Amino acid sequence: MSSEQRxxxxxxxxxxxxxxxxxxxxxxxxxxxxxxxxxxxxxxYFVLDMFPYPSGAGLHVGHPEGYTATDIIGRFKKMSGxxxxxxxxxxxxxLPAEQYAIxxxxxxxxxxxxxxxxxxxxxKRLGFAYDxxxxxxxxxxxxxxxTQWIFLKLYNSYVNDAGKARPIAELEGQGLSxxxxxxxxxxxxxxxxxxxCPELGTVLANEEVVDGKSEVGGFPVERRPMRQWMxxxxxxxxxxxxxxxxxxxxxxxxxxxxxxxxxxxGAHVKFQIVGHESDVTVFTTRPDTLFGATxxxxxxxxALVDQxxxxxxxxxxxxxxxxxxxxxxxxxxxxxxxxxxxxxxxYAINPVNNEQIPIWxxxxxxxxxxxxAIMAVPAHDSRDFEFAQMFALPVKQVVQPPEGKDWQGFxxxxxxxxxxxxxxxxxxxxxxxxxxWLEEKGLGKGTTNFKLRDWLFSRQRYWGEPFxxxxxxxxxxxIAESELPLLPPDLxxxxxxxxxxxxxxxxxxxxxxxxxxxxxxNTMPQWAGSCWYYLRYCDAQNSERFVSEEAEKYWMGGGxxxxxxxxxxxxEHAVLHLLYARFWxxxxxxxxxxxxxxxxxxxVNQGLIMGExxxxxxxxxxxxxNPDDVVKEYGADSLRLYEMFMGPLEQVKPWSMKxxxxxxxxxxxxxxxxxxxxxEGVWSLxxxxxxxxxxxxxxxxxxxxxxxxxxxxxxxSFNTAISQMMICTKTFTAEEVMPVxxxxxxxxVLSPFAPHLAEDLxxxxxxxxxxxxxxxxxxDATWPKYDPAALIEDEVEVVFQVNGKLRDKARVPIQxxxxxxxxxxxxxxxxxxxxxxxxxKKIIVVPGKLVNIVV
RNA sequence: GCCGCUGUGGUGAAAUGGUAAACACAGCAGACUUAAAAUCUGCUGGGAGGUAACUCCCUUGCCGGUUCGAGUCCGGCCAGCGGCACCA
Numbered sequence: 001m002s003s004e005q006r007x008x009x010x011x012x013x014x015x016x017x018x019x020x021x022x023x024x025x026x027x028x029x030x031x032x033x034x035x036x037x038x039x040x041x042x043x044x045y046f047v048l049d050m051f052p053y054p055s056g057a058g059l060h061v062g063h064p065e066g067y068t069a070t071d072i073i074g075r076f077k078k079m080s081g082x083x084x085x086x087x088x089x090x091x092x093x094x095l096p097a098e099q100y101a102i103x104x105x106x107x108x109x110x111x112x113x114x115x116x117x118x119x120x121x122x123x124k125r126l127g128f129a130y131d132x133x134x135x136x137x138x139x140x141x142x143x144x145x146x147t148q149w150i151f152l153k154l155y156n157s158y159v160n161d162a163g164k165a166r167p168i169a170e171l172e173g174q175g176l177s178x179x180x181x182x183x184x185x186x187x188x189x190x191x192x193x194x195x196x197c198p199e200l201g202t203v204l205a206n207e208e209v210v211d212g213k214s215e216v217g218g219f220p221v222e223r224r225p226m227r228q229w230m231x232x233x234x235x236x237x238x239x240x241x242x243x244x245x246x247x248x249x250x251x252x253x254x255x256x257x258x259x260x261x262x263x264x265x266g267a268h269v270k271f272q273i274v275g276h277e278s279d280v281t282v283f284t285t286r287p288d289t290l291f292g293a294t295x296x297x298x299x300x301x302x303a304l305v306d307q308x309x310x311x312x313x314x315x316x317x318x319x320x321x322x323x324x325x326x327x328x329x330x331x332x333x334x335x336x337x338x339x340x341x342x343x344x345x346x347y348a349i350n351p352v353n354n355e356q357i358p359i360w361x362x363x364x365x366x367x368x369x370x371x372x373a374i375m376a377v378p379a380h381d382s383r384d385f386e387f388a389q390m391f392a393l394p395v396k397q398v399v400q401p402p403e404g405k406d407w408q409g410f411x412x413x414x415x416x417x418x419x420x421x422x423x424x425x426x427x428x429x430x431x432x433x434x435x436x437w438l439e440e441k442g443l444g445k446g447t448t449n450f451k452l453r454d455w456l457f458s459r460q461r462y463w464g465e466p467f468x469x470x471x472x473x474x475x476x477x478x479i480a481e482s483e484l485p486l487l488p489p490d491l492x493x494x495x496x497x498x499x500x501x502x503x504x505x506x507x508x509x510x511x512x513x514x515x516x517x518x519x520x521x522n523t524m525p526q527w528a529g530s531c532w533y534y535l536r537y538c539d540a541q542n543s544e545r546f547v548s549e550e551a552e553k554y555w556m557g558g559g560x561x562x563x564x565x566x567x568x569x570x571x572e573h574a575v576l577h578l579l580y581a582r583f584w585x586x587x588x589x590x591x592x593x594x595x596x597x598x599x600x601x602x603x604v605n606q607g608l609i610m611g612e613x614x615x616x617x618x619x620x621x622x623x624x625x626n627p628d629d630v631v632k633e634y635g636a637d638s639l640r641l642y643e644m645f646m647g648p649l650e651q652v653k654p655w656s657m658k659x660x661x662x663x664x665x666x667x668x669x670x671x672x673x674x675x676x677x678x679x680e681g682v683w684s685l686x687x688x689x690x691x692x693x694x695x696x697x698x699x700x701x702x703x704x705x706x707x708x709x710x711x712x713x714x715x716x717s718f719n720t721a722i723s724q725m726m727i728c729t730k731t732f733t734a735e736e737v738m739p740v741x742x743x744x745x746x747x748x749v750l751s752p753f754a755p756h757l758a759e760d761l762x763x764x765x766x767x768x769x770x771x772x773x774x775x776x777x778x779x780d781a782t783w784p785k786y787d788p789a790a791l792i793e794d795e796v797e798v799v800f801q802v803n804g805k806l807r808d809k810a811r812v813p814i815q816x817x818x819x820x821x822x823x824x825x826x827x828x829x830x831x832x833x834x835x836x837x838x839x840x841k842k843i844i845v846v847p848g849k850l851v852n853i854v855v
Numbered sequence: 856g857c858c859g860c861u862g863u864g865g866u867g868a869a870a871u872g873g874u875a876a877a878c879a880c881a882g883c884a885g886a887c888u889u890a891a892a893a894u895c896u897g898c899u900g901g902g903a904g905g906u907a908a909c910u911c912c913c914u915u916g917c918c919g920g921u922u923c924g925a926g927u928c929c930g931g932c933c934a935g936c937g938g939c940a941c942c943a
Contacts, residue, residue, distance in 0.1 A: 008893075252859055252938085259858070259939060266943080284943060297943090339941085364941045374943045382856085383941050451942050571937080645879075647868060651861090652936080659867065662879050665894095672894090720869070723878035733895095799874050804924045806874055844923050850873055854923050 008668035011635030014760040019124055027779055028129040030085050032539065033554045045082040046555050047074045048534055050569030051089045054115035056100050059122040061625045061655065066568040066606040068640045069649050069716060071128045073566060075752035076713045079783035085555050086129060087537040089136035090116050094526025095200065095216045098463035102495055108463040112139055126636045127755050134540040138529025143536060145485030146546035147528050148468045150584065151187060152478050153591060158184040159235040165590035186587060189476060191227040194456055201496025202460040203228055205525065206453050207576045226500055229458040229522060233583045237261050237450040240582060246561040248602040253574050260575040262451025267435050269375060269444040271348040273308055274356055280304055283370030283449055286377065288430030291419040292398035293375040296348050296359045299367040300324045308359060310345030317342055317361060324363045339364055339387045351443045362387065370449055385409045457525060460502040462494035464523030472517040530577050531584040534564055534599060553595050562601030571605045604716060607652040614654045625655050637754035638664040644718035644753065666726055667757055673732050673743060674761045685768055686738065694742040699790045701731035702742050706786035709749050725750060740765060740772045745784045755779060800825045801852040802834040818845045825851040
């Protein structure tokens with residue numbers, strides 16, 4: 001049997017038809033302030049999806065999940081009288097695009113354009129109410145001109161003592177040297193060790209390295225010192241933590257970000273080194289345990305190691321450093337099961353008791369965190385304890401744990417012992433006292449440290465935004481804003497060079513900027529374009545500014561810390577995109593370019609859709625569902641509705657084709673409310689459709705549905721809204737006569753979920769009942785109001801409990817008083833039976849609900 | 856190891872502290888049909904008793920607590936998923 005004959009309603013005819021009508025009429029065009037048709041009296045609602053990376057594989061079923069949710073919200077808000085901004089675009093730069101191009105032997109611009117076309121077509125076939133005039137594409141020069149422009153803002157800014165980004169010109173006015181100014185820029189050059197991935201031929205940000213491998217491709221990553229562009233995100237660490245508070249985000253995501261930023265409070269402590277002028281500072285979160293420090297450990301890369309190592313230990317130290325230095329991050333973590341290290345021969349003096357303690361080097365101390373050196377308190381730190389056991393170093397108790405716990409390796413709070421002036425204090429008291437003592441003696445002070453590192457911002461790849469920077473006599477400087485956009489050269493061979501030399505070096509004409517200056521050869525990472533795309537949507541066509549002040553104020557304003565009203569996307573961006581975008585937004589805010597300190601007010605993460613087998617969808621498992629197939633077989637409305645009916649939006653849930661059939665049957669039932677089929681299989685308006693008022697039962701079901709669906713959409717509880725529509729449809733189906741106006745109202749409620757079907761049925765009803773159907777497009781209709789009076793029943797069922805157990809129920813008038821209900825309950829034969837003649841101790845009456853008699 | 860989330864029928868799931876399992880899937884039975892598909896109707900957590908209508912008991916991972924009343928709140932444990940991981 002062909003699928004054509006099996007169709008229960010002709011979705012494959014009317015879905016494309018309405019998609020064309022919406023597009024032709026620009027039904028979802030959103031006017032901006034200043035436009036002739038802009039209505040300033042309406043409130044705004046900015047609903048945003050995480051824009052897709054247009055891969056060659058096309059849309060997968062995970063995309064429409066979030067996109068349908070935002071589409072329902074957007075359509076509902078539009079119907080409820082809001083100016084709705086619901087745009088779509090393409091995050092098209094980056095490694096995967098370039099690798100795909102290399103694999104298929106095409107230019108990334110060609111593959112990207114083809115992929116975008118594919119994605120756009122797929123999204124259009126799902127009937128999303130986007131304003132396509134606002135489409136953005138990060139690889140479009142008209143877009144990345146402004147990405148480069150924002151980079152120049154970062155380059156030309158610094159953070160002042162108050163922690164705010166300010167124009168670098170302020171420092172120039174203070175007569176600082178070029179070196180001093182360059183060292184304070186938010187975009188700066190650094191030659192620290194970075195994550196180099198030989199396979200990808202580029203460096204990667206810390207956030208892009210997972211378990212010592214590249215997030216893209218899973219290739220090994222090694223540490224090597226290279227000169228790279230960095231963004232000073234660490235200057236915003238505290239604000240990035242603090243300003244999460246005002247946001248309506250899942251607590252788990254806030255926590256993920258807080259943990260990633262990793263604030264910890266402690267103290268710096270200065271140690272003298274025996275026989276040396278120099279001293280060394282360590283960071284510790286446990287200054288209260290200073291009396292228990294029995295040795296010290298430097299990171300192998302620590303700058304002082306060469307100076308302090310004694311001749312008899314030099315060979316061993318050198319050998320150890322060599323071994324550590326040759327390891328990739330992966331090997332280093334893999335081999336980290338057992339502690340290793342060597343003694344330098346040097347000693348430090350513990351400032352609290354003047355004891356000499358040995359200085360070791362070990363790779364469990366990281367150069368990149370704190371000061372790259374630690375005081376080891378083996379008694380109360382598990383790593384130090386393990387190391388001390390291994391190398392037979394002394395372990396000295398300085399914290400008394402609560403009764404019944406061993407002090408060795410005890411890391412929680414307790415009471416200070418063997419600690420001189422700290423003895424008897426609780427751990428928090430001792431921390432505070434020690435910090436004061438250190439500060440008084442000039443030996444240290446309380447400090448805060450963050451795990452967050454500065455953002456490595458350059459890549460040795462072709463398919464990214466070139467930096468608007470030139471080099472002259474060893475110094476960098478920005479090019480003029482008027483020179484933007486800076487296009488990449490047209491390269492035949494854009495593959496990585498296999499060395500840290502970026503592929504842009506293959507275009508000598510492009511590289512030569514002037515007789516004395518050459519261009520920066522690195523490109524920006526994929527994250528750059530996605531850091532600000534939501535702003536571009538507000539004014540996507542503007543060629544004068546990244547977004548007009550007026551549009552930014554209107555769409556991003558509204559008195560809350562975040563400008564976007566609802567942002568829906570996957571958890572995978574919890575610490576990458578969402579942290580980077582917040583950082584850029586804060587810089588733009590400080591500089592006065594945007595009106596809110598945060599970009600996204602409300603964030604919702606959609607849950608992953610698993611395969612039918614409950615496993616993650618993947619080609620190798622063969623459990624991937626292609627949305628195109630579903631649309632072909634069941635229609636776009638079925639796909640939309642099913643993805644919303646599966647379960648709560650935020651939950652991980654498995655796909656079920658049977659479930660798709662279920663919602664498909666529901667849509668067919670709705671279709672048959674309005675349409676009847678002849679014996680020849682021709683659909684026409686159902687004769688049951690009549691211009692009559694709805695009876696009480698239908699009216700009640702309808703108004704309950706208006707109420708519940710409206711409330712559930714606001715709560716993003718789409719599955720329960722759909723079940724209510726199913727109940728309502730059942731009530732309609734049971735009727736012999738279909739009251740047209742009630743059906744039309746129901747279609748309005750259905751339309752955000754299944755817009756094609758609702759639009760089509762309304763148009764068909766309009767042919768016979770033009771006065772009762774919505775005039776023009778149903779998508780432009782107003783959300784119906786429910787009548788509270790229609791919901792009220794004359795009688796309600798009240799349950800009677802004896803000692804909390806259900807024993808009887810009765811229908812009582814809605815206006816019955818507590819006393820009357822109580823009397824009815826006590827009169828019940830079943831209740832009396834279970835009371836066994838005892839007198840009630842207590843009777844709880846919840847009007848309209850229950851009576852509980854306690855005996 | 857640390858942090859977080861989630862545990863409810865055969866399945867996806869509902870349930871402002873107030874009738875657990877709405878809605879749907881699957882299954883079973885029936886109607887329509889020569890037959891099938893489609894459609895429509897009914898049943899469908901477990902156990903016990905009763906010819907039957909029906910009645911009773913148990914049931915939201917496990918143990919305890921608060922409450923007239925707990926899937927929901929509190930404490931402890933177990934399992935699964937996710938994040939971080941030598942961050943001093």
